[in-house]
Amino acid sequence: MATSPVSGSFDYSSLNTRKTATKTDTEQQQDRFMKLLVKQLQSQDPMNPMDNAQTTSQIAQINTVSGIEKLNQTMAGMAGMYAGTQVMQAANLIGKEVLSPGNGFRFDGSKAVDLRFNIPEGASNAMASIYNDKSVEVAKVPVTTTKSGLIQVAWDGKKADGTVLPAGEYKVTAKAQKDGKEIALETATWQVSKSVAFGSDGVEVHLANGSKTNFGSIIQIQQANG
Incomplete structure (x- = not known):
């Protein structure tokens, strides 16, 4: 029976080599x-030990x-x-809609848009302004509430005269009165998540409109057709 060849390239000196651990x-x-x-x-001095x-x-x-x-x-x-x-x-967020701080959103031409506004304690007379992709104001939406916190408002996609605006990308800003002064309100909108990335500030979620948000800032998640 033929014997298998044995390689002679093995370094037997390594068997007794002691590895030095790095401290x-x-x-x-x-x-x-x-x-x-x-x-x-x-x-030490025996008469005066440590x-x-x-x-x-x-x-x-x-x-x-x-x-x-x-x-x-x-x-x-x-x-x-x-x-x-x-x-x-x-x-797991990719392809889903996420609600996060921001002002950009998409109107599909028919379905009412879910907008959120963070109302501080003591604020009143809140009003939202809707802008099209050319930064032209196309609608105003009153935020009628006596509560504070994140308030939900549905915008029907219509101008003041009842005309339905075309589908497309829009933005929203909002202001209110507090202690006799006008203040800007924080807004939150829905956007489809396109991708995620690990950046210097942690995990970032890249949205369909080109903006991005921190993973920890996401408020709510739903199916894209929800």
Whole structure:
């Protein structure tokens, strides 16, 4: 029976080679500390030995440093896992409509548009303005409410004379009165999510109108045909 050839390229010298582990800065500090401590104990005056409390304090300090480094490593690992989980969760948003802070929205030419306005405590006489893609104001919508917080208002897509506006991209702004002054209101609108990306500020959701929002800022999610 023919025997299988055996490669002669194996480096047998590696069997007895001892690998040198790279020590962390904290481990190197611990080594230096222990060497200094042993040297200090060896050279101390027998008639005036080192205070036990002082020795214990020094050991506690180096252990604290070691513990902080391990905690930082653990937290860094957890942050990486959390970021990865956020990316996977955000990926499920692709193709769905998300409600998030912003002023851009799409009107399909028939269905009423769901707009949201953040009304501060004590604000009144809120009014929204609708603009077309040429930044021309085409409608005004009163925000009639006595409540504060995120208020929902439906816009029927009509101008003041009852004419239905064409389908397309629109924007909304809103103002109110508070303490005798005019204030701008924060708005939230629906947009279809097109893609997600991991940026310097975390997971970003890229929307159909070219804008983007932070994953953590999303208020509500629904099917795109909802």
